[in-house]
Amino acid sequence: MATRVTAKQRRPTSKEALERLKGRVIVAQRSRPGPLRPMRIPGLAKALKEVRAER
């Protein structure tokens, strides 16, 4: 049987939680579609390892 989740128990959304910090934080919305692209580029890790290996 499902347990009723009260407003207090429910995890707030990030928007709700940030709203409580109004005036305290500067909010920046996501401006670039994630995830971060460069780190997903195949071969980059290998290239970095080669750089290290040459030392």
Added chain:
Amino acid sequence: VSQAQLHPPGDPLPALLWADTSFLFAVCKTLDPGHEVAWSLYDQIQTEDVAVLICRPLLQIEFYAAMRRTVHTLRARDVERLIIDTERRLGPQQTLRLRTMDRKDRAAVRRYALEFGERLLDMALETMQVGSVRLGAKHVRRSRRWVESCDLKSLDALHVELLRSTAIQAEIEPGMATLDRDFAKVPDLHIWGLDVDLPQGTAG
């Protein structure tokens, strides 16, 4: 001895998660030993509607230190190759295009690496919803208690103080993404990114 609550990978994240420098640096740096752990946490942040909390000035100063260390461990030529290679692979995105560098000039190499680090950090933050917490003199004063009670380094103590005070205001449990074991010494902190089987006495 771990005083904090360490969450295993995949444990649901809170709505707001404090991002420590070690976490963001490991996301950006593929050769970092913690890159895989940090990347999977970064992925989870993307999919679970989590806003990341940071303190921009604090993050920036710690990133400078980390990039400076990188320059010390890589030779100038290696740094240049690393950057050129990344730029080439980015293709049309070209966000990391930087000016040319005289690699014999150590100050130029450092400037190059710092700029590279800043751009990477910006790019990482732009892919997330971010709340940047304002740093005040009272946070610096209050951070003293974490140096005292948990023997934290001063900048780590500032992270904890900012997180604790923000969590109280937002009425959430203090949650942090970090790869730094020192934070496991802080009571009641909820940590993602550290090994849950952290043996006794290794925290710090």
